[in-house]
Amino acid sequence: MTAPLIDLNADLGEGFGRWRLTDDEELLSVVTSANVACGFHAGDAATMRRVCDRAAERGVRIGAQVSYRDLAGFGRRAMDVPAAELAAEVAYQIGALEVFARAAGTRVSYVKPHGALYNRVVHDEEQARAVVDGVLLADAALPLLGLPGSRLLETAEKAGLPVVTEAFADRAYTEEGTLVPRTAEGAVVTEADSVVARSVGMARFGVVTSRGGREIEVRARSLCLHGDTPGAVGLARRVRAELESAGVRVEAFA
Template sequence: MRAIDLNADLGEGFGRWRLTDDEQLLSVVTSANVACGFHAGDAVTMRRVCELAVAHGVRIGAQVSYRDLAGFGRRAMDVPPDELAAEIAYQIGALAVFARAAGSRVSYVKPHGALYNRVVHDEEQAAAVVAGVLLAGEQLPVLGLPGSRLHAAAEKERLAVVPEAFADRGYTAEGTLVPRGRDGAVISDAAAVVERSVGMARFGVVTSVCGRSVEVRARSLCLHGDTPGAVALARQVRGELETAGVAVEAFV
């Protein structure tokens, strides 16, 4: 039986503003990528999501980002490697406080937005992210795109890597994500998202925007929580995976 982890970006609110239905999504996913205050999230939100994650038996991951609240972490930035490493460690450390208080711990790290895309190809920024993970003081697994510079840098430092796929994002023929803002970047048809999820989990393939079949070997599948009908779609994806004989379980 094949196994897949379901992860979602959670805690992406700030103050009175909330973007995702964290509690409902935590009843479906097995890993929570919790915003650590740089692209979204604040102390109260981090604490609440950690407590909810523990109540639902969901693993807690640090979703680290460039310092970009105004742009939701999706704007390209050039951050010096030493500065980026320190900011990665800072974000992990902040979330670790609330994870421990809730009776759990930070189990992995995943970059967000522009940083996620940058470290697919940028060796220097990828190394800085890994340096930040090490600076935080734990040998945490790194969740990211298969074949990325980030995973290469993590493996060099003997950190575990977790290959990730996206059910609702378009893929290029090279196996990378179609940049947001371009045609085909986001898959909005629920039936297509479910079909792609099962295909990636069972067979390790997905159809790219140019119609070619692309190999996508993943241990974790990301479900975005900021899309309309996200909770219902997440439940449908999980149900279809289990019907297809795929075990839905955390990777750590």
């Protein structure tokens, strides 16, 4: 029997200037894919270069984490951006990160929306199309990482882009298989044992328990471990160790 296969991704480079949110150095020793902030919700040129250099040294795949232009709100505020403008801004962010990835001897391997944009393109076909258009403008071979069943992945597939499904270790799910909004109570799962058990269940069996208590299907090739929560590095290490102990192969998709 073939062992289950999972990629571990985390949002990295989420600082600006002297301020740093995530422990990039330590998380890069755990994850197989790094979603690097491209300057619109977080990140600056020096941070992007540093993370790309460290990721390349450790063989971690680099992904462009594109966002609405919202530094003040960390990309988590709902915004209405015209489709043509959003497509151009997505391509711009990918291009900026590609410079530093190539300087480090590697390249951008995939694209993942962040925050409010990620949630918007689950249902909004116009905004999903704009993101896809931006990726096509930058590199028509780049995979898009997103929520199973989302408008984003449906639109990407129709446009001929590779797609990769993603699950979240520490986010609560609705019974429809979408993420509970961060504004709702219990949206983030903070109990470590629960995060570990959910991770193993999604990787091995493709299921997770929704906030309402129902077991739902979540088929994913990549598992997101958030790096901006207290104790994130220790929890990430524990998740990876438990996955490997359960017979799951931890390996990048890109």
